[in-house]
Amino acid sequence: MTARPSPILVLASSSPRRRDLLAQIGVTPGQIRSPDIDEEPRKGELPRTYAERMASEKAIAVPRQEGEVVLAGDTTVALGRRILPQAQSEEDVARFLRMLSGRRHRVHSAISVIDASERQRTRCVTSQVRFKRLSEEEIRDYARSGEGIGKAGGYAIQGRAAGLIDFLAGSHSAVVGLPLFETRTLLKAAGIALA
Numbered sequence: 734m735t736a737r738p739s740p741i742l743v744l745a746s747s748s749p750r751r752r753d754l755l756a757q758i759g760v761t762p763g764q765i766r767s768p769d770i771d772e773e774p775r776k777g778e779l780p781r782t783y784a785e786r787m788a789s790e791k792a793i794a795v796p797r798q799e800g801e802v803v804l805a806g807d808t809t810v811a812l813g814r815r816i817l818p819q820a821q822s823e824e825d826v827a828r829f830l831r832m833l834s835g836r837r838h839r840v841h842s843a844i845s846v847i848d849a850s851e852r853q854r855t856r857c858v859t860s861q862v863r864f865k866r867l868s869e870e871e872i873r874d875y876a877r878s879g880e881g882i883g884k885a886g887g888y889a890i891q892g893r894a895a896g897l898i899d900f901l902a903g904s905h906s907a908v909v910g911l912p913l914f915e916t917r918t919l920l921k922a923a924g925i926a927l928a
């Protein structure tokens with residue numbers, strides 16, 4: 734019996750973080766394709782359901798050729814039932830941090846993999862994060878750093894925000910953008926060669 738060649742991995746993401754996270758577990762995608770989907774939450778949609786739907790839709794949205802495996806992800810920051818979107822400006826970052834200051838919030842990080850036989854599997858990891866009680870000066874300094882712009886919830890745990898976070902339960906890699914344990918498991922199941 735001849736061993737089947739490992740399929741080509743397509744990363745359906747425009748996020749450099751997701752590329753770096755994959756590299757951390759020794760995976761280099763053969764192709765990177767940006768998904769273009771409507772990211773507006775549905776009315777009353779719960780944050781976890783939204784994260785799963787986004788990851789699933791991103792995986793479906795990119796063009797796929799025979800023999801390719803597609804991986805997509807979505808990281809959603811939630812305060813109760815409320816979704817905090819990607820911060821677009823320093824003002825957004827400051828506003829989100831004022832909301833997050835001193836209380837726990839959840840980060841839902843979903844991944845979705847479509848394997849070469851078109852089977853799609855989606856998983857979601859939920860982590861809890863708490864910022865210390867932030868002073869107005871800390872909030873302004875962080876917002877001014879620009880780090881939180883383009884990030885869900887307006888912060889980056891892999892950056893200087895780590896110095897303001899006093900509690901994390903769950904998966905650090907998931908908060909950054911990809912739950913690496915679950916990612917490895919799904920990629921293995923899809924036949925991607927992994928160490």
Ligand SMILES: Cc1cn([C@H]2C[C@H](O)[C@@H](COP(=O)(O)OP(=O)(O)OP(=O)(O)O)O2)c(=O)[nH]c1=O
Pocket residue numbers: 745746747748750751767768791806807808809810819840883884885886888889890891908909910
């Ligand atoms: C909470 C948090 C989010 N983020 C980032 C990861 C994601 O890039 C972004 C969440 O937005 P996503 O919609 O998950 O991803 P994206 O739009 O950047 O990329 P794509 O959809 O093409 O894959 O926030 C961090 O880098 N660090 C953090 O601590």
